[in-house]
Amino acid sequence: MPDSTALTDDTATLLHRCAYGDRTAFRMLYDRWGAKLHGIALRIVRQPSLAADATQEAFVQIWQQAHRFDPERGSAEAFLFTLVRYRALDIVRRTAREVLGYEGEDAPDDSPDILSRMVASSEGVALKHCLEQLEPTRRTMVTMAFVDGFSHGELALKLSIPLGTVKSAIRRSLLALRECLAA
């Protein structure tokens, strides 16, 4: 059997095995991606207990929805990241920041250097290049929105920019990214 380790251990294969009810594969996914997903959730919701909720919900969904992973639509990693981000966004939109006015700690300083963390994948290199083509304030808006889960309103408050301006800047930035990535 040629290189069976690679066949069984990559994230896409682990997801596929989860779709067949393979709990060993599920545990391997958790061991490999638990900290990353928790880090993504924590960055968005800011509270460790809420982040744990988001991470838990994401893994429950991974188990239940592994069969939905379609390698032609995106990488296995993107599938995992998307699930945990949506759970974290759901939580943060319905709880802390709105209901309690919870602000949490300030986001870590997002200097342009943070983009250098994206170069591990070829998709990351391309997106980094395109983000760098955006005007700096717009680039900050896009990364803060994605990584920190800020809504239009929160971005307006944080950056002291009118809400309408934030909305149109985000839209233009997204369409510019789309064009750049297609080029």
Next chain:
Amino acid sequence: MTDRDESDALAGEFVLGTLDPEERRAAEQRIAQDPAFAGAVARWERRLAPMAAIAEPVEPPAGLWARIEQATGSTTSNVVPLRRVRQWQIGTIASLAIAASLAAFLVLRRPEPAHVAVLAPIANGTAVLLATEESGGRLTIRPNGAIQVPTDKDLELWALAKGDAKPRSLGVLPVAGRALIASLAPDTQLLVSLEPRGGSPTGQPTGPVVYGGTLSRVN
């Protein structure tokens, strides 16, 4: 901004996460109802996903895995997850719907099978193939109705022993059924995948698994 751009920007905002709760819920409903919009969302997920690299990993709390195990039911049966395999994988295979109870009838007519499995399409659970294993390890697979396979494809039968990660090929499965000596343990999953003519070139399923069932002891 064109309508198309408008719609695509909304999909991008949904993925970016900037929509307020009401807008977010509306977008979720649209994803469920509007395949074009859902496709746009999927493309944005793919485009923006690399930004997830910016967030640093943080070890989750120690008890989290236990909570996840509890929430997902750590003793899940083998059959249920099989049915969750995506519906489109059924694809071009059409089967006559025959009640699973017929399987019991067929079993009774056979001489003392030791183990039996009902192989059903992944999506709806109607019996399509019946597998019986007699005590000598003779495995018989019979169709419960007409099975149609595209002319450029073959069905291939696989055995996935309990606890194993990878199935073992039991060879191509003609639509009329087949008998073979297999000596399978109870709780082995029998899977049928759609493969190129002559069977999988890799020794592992390459096409969708269209039918599956678990071999159980006959009481």
